[in-house]
Amino acid sequence: MGGMLRQAMGTAMQVGQRALAGESLAFQYFTATGGEGTVGFAGVLPGEMRALELDGARAWFAEKDAFVAAESTVEFGIAFQGGKTGRSGGEGFILEKFTGHGTVIICGAGNFIDLNPADFGGRIEVDTGCIVAFEEGIRYGVERIGGLNRQGLMNAVFGGEGLSLATLEGNGRVILQSLTIEGLANALKKAQGGDKQGPTGGMFSTHAG
Numbered sequence: 001m002g003g004m005l006r007q008a009m010g011t012a013m014q015v016g017q018r019a020l021a022g023e024s025l026a027f028q029y030f031t032a033t034g035g036e037g038t039v040g041f042a043g044v045l046p047g048e049m050r051a052l053e054l055d056g057a058r059a060w061f062a063e064k065d066a067f068v069a070a071e072s073t074v075e076f077g078i079a080f081q082g083g084k085t086g087r088s089g090g091e092g093f094i095l096e097k098f099t100g101h102g103t104v105i106i107c108g109a110g111n112f113i114d115l116n117p118a119d120f121g122g123r124i125e126v127d128t129g130c131i132v133a134f135e136e137g138i139r140y141g142v143e144r145i146g147g148l149n150r151q152g153l154m155n156a157v158f159g160g161e162g163l164s165l166a167t168l169e170g171n172g173r174v175i176l177q178s179l180t181i182e183g184l185a186n187a188l189k190k191a192q193g194g195d196k197q198g199p200t201g202g203m204f205s206t207h208a209g
Contacts, residue, residue: 029072041068043107045184047177050112052104052133058172059099059136062106065181066132071102108132110179118171128164129180135172142166 030039043049044065052060054074061079070076077097098104117124117138128142144164168174 039069041105043068045107045109045179045181047107047109047179048112049105049107050175052098052106054098054100054102054104056099056101059097060104060133061095061097061136061138061140062104062133063131064094064096066106066108067096068105068107070098070104073100073102074098074104075100106133106175108175108177109181109184110177113176113178115174115176116172117168117174122171123167123169124174125165125167126176127180128166129182130176130178131166131168132175132177134168134174137170137172138174139169140166141169 030037041049049068054060075098077099079095079097112132113130115124134140142164
C-alpha cells in the first residue's frame with residue numbers, strides 16, 4: 001500500500017475523548033523516504049485482516065477495535081449508532097467512520113463472513129460482538145433481548161443477562177467475524193479448567209447468529 005500510513009493507538013472512545021478535549025489524536029505515521037519501503041501490521045486477536053478500498057462514494061463504519069491502519073488520504077470520524085429500543089431498553093455503540101479515498105486495513109477474530117442484507121429479505125440479525133464493519137447505507141439498530149420467553153429464559157439461565165442483537169437492514173456490504181472476544185475468552189478459560197458455565201455458554205457466544 002503506497003503513501004503514508006497511520007495506525008490508531010487506542011479505542012474509538014479514547015480518540016473521541018481526545019478530540020473533544022482538544023488534544024491531538026494519537027497516531028503513528030510511516031513514510032517511505034529515499035525509495036519504497038515495507039511496513040507490517042497485525043491484529044490484536046487471532047483472525048483475518050482485510051483491505052477496504054474507499055472510492056469517495058461510500059463511507060465505511062467499523063467496530064472500534066477493528067481499525068489497524070490507513071492511507072493518509074482517508075478521513076476519520078466517530079459515529080454513534082444503535083439506540084433501538086428493545087424489551088429491556090436500548091443501547092448504542094460508537095463506531096469509527098472512514099471517508100475519502102484510499103485503503104483502510106481492518107482486522108477481526110476468527111474468519112470473516114461477508115453478507116448483504118438484501119440477499120436475506122433486506123434484514124439480518126446478529127450478535128453485536130460479531131459485527132466488524134459495514135458500508136454507508138446500511139441501517140443499524142441494537143436491542144436487548146431478555147424477556148420471559150423461551151429465548152429470554154435460556155439467556156437468563158446460561159448467560160445471566162439476556163442477549164444484545166444488532167439489526168442490519170438495507171443493500172450493502174456487511175463484514176462479520178465468526179469469533180467474538182467474549183467467546184475467545186470463554187474458550188481459553190474453559191481450556192484452563194476455569195469455565196463453570198459448561199459448553200452451552202461457549203456455544204452461544206462464539207458464532208454469528
